[in-house]
Amino acid sequence: MLTGLSAFEIAAKVRAKEVSCVEVAQAFIDRVGELDGQYGAFLRLAPETTLEQAAAVQERVERGEAGPLAGVPIALKDNISTLGIETTCASKILEGYVPPFNATVVEQILAADGVVLGKTNLDEFAMGASTETSAYQLTKNPWDVTRSPGGSSGGSAAAVAAELAPVALGSDTGGSIRQPASLCGIVGFKPTYGRTSRYGLIAFGSSLDQIGPLARNVEDAALLASVTSGKDPRDGTSLPNPPIDISALKTRSLRGMKIAVPDEMFGDATSPEVQAVIEAAMKTLEQEGVLFTRVSIPSIKLGVTTYYIIAPAEASSNLGRFDGIRYGLRAEGKGHIDLVEKTRSAGFGKEVKTRIMIGTYALSAGYYDAYYVRAQQVRAIMQHEFAQVYQDYDFVLSPTSPITAFKIGELNQDPLALKLLDYCTIPANMGGMPGISINAGFAGGLPVGLQLLAAPLEDESVLQAAYAMEKALPGASGRPPMP
Amino acid sequence: MSLPLLSDHAAYSRREIKEAQVHLTPMAITLEEVRHVAKLARLDLDEGEIVYFQSELNALIGHFSDIQKVDVAGIVPTSHAVAMQNVWAEDIAEEGLPRVTALRNAALHRAGLFVVPQIIED
Numbered sequence: 001m002l003t004g005l006s007a008f009e010i011a012a013k014v015r016a017k018e019v020s021c022v023e024v025a026q027a028f029i030d031r032v033g034e035l036d037g038q039y040g041a042f043l044r045l046a047p048e049t050t051l052e053q054a055a056a057v058q059e060r061v062e063r064g065e066a067g068p069l070a071g072v073p074i075a076l077k078d079n080i081s082t083l084g085i086e087t088t089c090a091s092k093i094l095e096g097y098v099p100p101f102n103a104t105v106v107e108q109i110l111a112a113d114g115v116v117l118g119k120t121n122l123d124e125f126a127m128g129a130s131t132e133t134s135a136y137q138l139t140k141n142p143w144d145v146t147r148s149p150g151g152s153s154g155g156s157a158a159a160v161a162a163e164l165a166p167v168a169l170g171s172d173t174g175g176s177i178r179q180p181a182s183l184c185g186i187v188g189f190k191p192t193y194g195r196t197s198r199y200g201l202i203a204f205g206s207s208l209d210q211i212g213p214l215a216r217n218v219e220d221a222a223l224l225a226s227v228t229s230g231k232d233p234r235d236g237t238s239l240p241n242p243p244i245d246i247s248a249l250k251t252r253s254l255r256g257m258k259i260a261v262p263d264e265m266f267g268d269a270t271s272p273e274v275q276a277v278i279e280a281a282m283k284t285l286e287q288e289g290v291l292f293t294r295v296s297i298p299s300i301k302l303g304v305t306t307y308y309i310i311a312p313a314e315a316s317s318n319l320g321r322f323d324g325i326r327y328g329l330r331a332e333g334k335g336h337i338d339l340v341e342k343t344r345s346a347g348f349g350k351e352v353k354t355r356i357m358i359g360t361y362a363l364s365a366g367y368y369d370a371y372y373v374r375a376q377q378v379r380a381i382m383q384h385e386f387a388q389v390y391q392d393y394d395f396v397l398s399p400t401s402p403i404t405a406f407k408i409g410e411l412n413q414d415p416l417a418l419k420l421l422d423y424c425t426i427p428a429n430m431g432g433m434p435g436i437s438i439n440a441g442f443a444g445g446l447p448v449g450l451q452l453l454a455a456p457l458e459d460e461s462v463l464q465a466a467y468a469m470e471k472a473l474p475g476a477s478g479r480p481p482m483p
Numbered sequence: 484m485s486l487p488l489l490s491d492h493a494a495y496s497r498r499e500i501k502e503a504q505v506h507l508t509p510m511a512i513t514l515e516e517v518r519h520v521a522k523l524a525r526l527d528l529d530e531g532e533i534v535y536f537q538s539e540l541n542a543l544i545g546h547f548s549d550i551q552k553v554d555v556a557g558i559v560p561t562s563h564a565v566a567m568q569n570v571w572a573e574d575i576a577e578e579g580l581p582r583v584t585a586l587r588n589a590a591l592h593r594a595g596l597f598v599v600p601q602i603i604e605d
Contacts, residue, residue, distance in 0.1 A: 100584045193564035207564055236570045305550050308543060316524060323525075325597050330590035336600045341527035353526060354539050360524040361512070361540060371547065376560030378550050383561065415542045432564030456565050 002027040007072045007166040007220040014061055014071035021061065021071030025054035025115055028073045032118065032164045035483065040139045041149075041159040043078050045118035046085045053115045060113060069114030069227055075165035077156050078119040079126055080211065081200035082106055085116070089202050090134035091124045093347025094328045103200020104235065105169060105211050105228040112227040117165050120155030124349045125319065126176055126204045128152050129418045130411065133351040138408060141184060142480035143446055147405040150180035153214065157184040160214045162482055167215045167224050171201055173208045174307050175400075175425025178437040181214050182400035182449025185439045185478060187221045187470075188214045189463070192456045193432035194239035196225075197232030203318040205311035206237075208429040217477075218438060218467040222246040225463070244459045252464035254472060255289030258393045259452075264300035265398035265424045273443035278399050281440040281450055281473055288472045292397070295389060299382040303426040306382070308419060309362050309375035310430075315352075316359030322347065354415070383431045390455040395465055398424045400437040400449035424451055434459045436466045439476045447478070512540050 002024055005013070013019045029047050036042050050073065060066050076082060079089045081099035083106070088094040106116065123133040131139040131154025139154045141147040142162040149158040153170025157180035160168050170177040172190040181188025190212045201211055213224035223246065230243035261282070266275060282292055324330035324343030331346050333339030348356070362371040389396060402421055411417045428435035433453050440450035452469070454462040470476075517537045521528045528536065579585075582595055591598035 097588055100580055100587065194567075207562055233572060236572075237567065239565070302550055302553065305547050309547065309550075320525075325589065325599055326585075327588035328590075333600065336602050337525070338527075339600050340525050344525055345527040348526075350535075353528075353532075354536065354543075356524045356526065357517070357520055357536050357540060358543055361516075361520045361544075364520060364523060370551070373560050374550055374553070374555060376562055377555040377558040378553055380558050380561040381553070381555075415539050416546060419543075429564065 003031045003163050005166065006217055007069070007215065007223055010072050010166055011068065011070040015066055017061065021054040021058040021115065022051060024071050025050050025073055025117070028117055028165060035162065036164060038140065038145060039142060039158050039162050039164070040137045041120055041155045041162065041164055042075070042118045043088065043090065043121050043136055043155065044086060046116065049085060050115055050117055053110065057113045057115060067111065067113035068223060069109060069112040071113065071115060072166055073115045073117035074109055074224070075117050075120050075156055075159045075168035076106065077122050077153050077168070077170045079122060079171055079202045079204075080105060080169060081202065082116060082119065085119060087119065087202070088136070089125045090122045090136055091347065091349065091352065092135045092329060093322050093344070097327050099200070101200065104197035104232045106200065108228050114227070120153070120159055120168060122155055123152035124352050125202070125315070126152040126171055126173060127315070127351050127355050129175070129179055129422060130406070130408070131155060131180070132408065132412050133349055135349050140408070141405045142482060143185060143405060146407055147446070148183070148408050150183035150401070150405065152176040152180075153188075154180045156214050157181055157186060157188070160184070160186050160216060161480055167213055167220050169211055169224070169228065170214050171204075171209055171211050172429065173205045173311055174429050175422050177212045177214060178425050178435055178449070178451060179401050179422070181437045182451075183405040183447065185447030185480065186214055186216050187218050187436065187438050187466070188212065189221045189225055189436045190428055190434065191225055191229060191244065191459050192239070192434045193429075194237050195229045195241065195244060195434070195459055197235040197238045199232055199234040205314040206318060207314060208311055210429070218436075218463060218470045219249065221436070222249050222463045222467070225459070229459075241457065244463070246460070246463065248460065249464055249467050252461070252468050253289070254285060254465075254468050257290045257395070257465060259290055259292050259395045259397045260295040260389050260393040261292050261397050262295055262297045262300055264297055269420075269423065270399055270402040271404070274399050274402055274404060274448050277441040277443050277448040278450055281476065282397070285469060285472055293393065295393075297385050297389060299378060299385050300423060300427060302378050303382065303423050303430060304420055306375045306378045306430060307422065307426045308358065309371050310379065312355040312359030313362050313372050314359070316356045316363065319348075319352070319356055379430050382427060386427060386431050386433065387455070394454070395462065396453040398451050400424060400451040404443055404446035404448060428453050432456045434462045436462055438466050438470050439478070440473060441476045442478065511544050512537055
């Protein structure tokens with residue numbers, strides 16, 4: 001079946017003219033129409049645009065000019081701006097908003113002859129870890145539809161796991177690509193901060209946000225990462241380095257690889273079943289020649305607090321732009337300020353309001369030094385501690401999430417329960433490090449993700465290592481129960 | 484511990500409000516402070532929401548105490564994920580969005596302009 005193929009396989013078949021781009025696009029449109037009622041992964045498709053783009057790519061295929069993503073349909077998290085396709089961030093405040101431009105990553109995908117399939121569900125403004133704060137719908141985990149796919153890129157993760165799209169883009173501010181990838185049994189990669197342009201990504205925490213791929217194997221994730229990276233003059237924080245080079249993806253051996261395993265990412269806070277799967281995977285990798293060393297990185301314990309000050313502080317500023325005047329929802333009000341307040345109160349959901357309130361509080365007079373400045377100091381400590389570790393080790397390994405997929409509704413009542421689970425993924429955002437989650441095995445029929453972190457700009461290395469590990473752990477991959 | 488009276492607010496379930504109350508110790512942020520922060524954040528909250536956010540904020544702030552114990556003497560705060568110096572762009576004029584495109588997403592526009600409520604008194 002076409003829809004079960006990897007992105008690499010689709011592009012190869014398209015270039016070999018075994019199948020046309022339009023056939024591929026139609027197959028995915030049909031599958032989403034048939035099955036997404038069960039999963040709720042997509043907020044919307046844009047079939048006319050998709051088929052138009054597919055037809056245009058086919059013309060280039062006929063001329064022998066097709067790019068690396070030839071005819072590959074790509075699902076995009078709905079906080080990535082798409083010209084002419086509604087983009088809501090799963091928020092009521094942006095209902096009906098149609099961006100007048102494409103995000104840089106979308107232009108890069110189109111230039112590589114990929115095709116935009118549709119927009120996927122997320123936690124409202126990417127604030128959450130279960131996709132439950134979406135103002136529109138719940139997304140279900142393809143491995144068990146009573147469970148959450150994780151979040152905030154839960155729609156992208158569920159779409160890829162359920163073969164509704166071969167690959168997808170998500171965004172990662174504190175783990176929002178890696179954690180849903182882990183809970184859905186797929187690969188999720190957050191590049192080094194600045195490696196991928198944020199232009200057109202509707203901002204949440206600007207010093208932490210990074211766009212990255214979700215895929216069913218490392219090779220596909222690397223392909224999409226290579227296409228969507230590189231310097232972008234429209235994003236001042238994008239790095240001058242060339243796009244991620246995947247030509248040596250398959251060349252790295254596990255033998256002699258030095259990996260640090262921080263005590264702070266195991267132990268009490270990690271569920272025994274997740275720990276067991278990760279330890280079994282480590283044993284296999286050890287037999288392949290990986291050298292594991294237990295280390296201590298004390299600041300990991302402070303990551304959650306640091307994150308829940310810095311990210312909301314940046315969000316409270318970024319979300320100031322939603323004022324009802326230039327785009328999105330506009331409520332009636334007596335005078336300008338009343339209109340702005342009523343618009344924001346009607347348009348934002350409760351998790352978004354909570355984070356705006358926390359961020360505003362942390363930045364307000366009298367609390368700025370105690371919270372915001374101190375969090376930025378702890379962030380500096382964390383960066384320093386990780387830099388020390390990378391002097392002696394190639395990578396840091398941990399579980400991605402301390403638990404497997406949880407039941408929908410199970411963790412969304414307590415303001416802290418879900419937030420405390422981000423401690424393995426947050427450091428990558430704090431330190432700008434590349435991080436990848438690959439499936440390590442299963443516990444109780446649910447996938448368990450393994451996370452690999454590297455020093456900033458080691459994107460190529462971390463992808464190479466993940467590729468080698470994926471090959472060394474053949475029992476770790478699987479397909480959820482579905483048609 | 485006496486809790487403030489809850490107004491009946493349809494947006495949040497009784498269970499959530501009840502669970503939130505559990506986190507009310509210690510009472511670090513007052514209702515007055517919540518109102519002040521809401522004003523700064525340009526959020527129009529009713530009394531039920533003020534109470535809700537007080538407990539929510541207190542739960543989170545309570546958790547934040549762990550970084551207060553860290554010795555940060557001499558640590559220069561960083562606001563960056565990756566060290567970066569000033570980034571300069573060539574000063575080249577480029578086309579902006581056409582006016583008609585820029586206005587397309589506005590709920591109200593007239594004569595090529597965004598419509599805002601009257602700001603200056605007659």
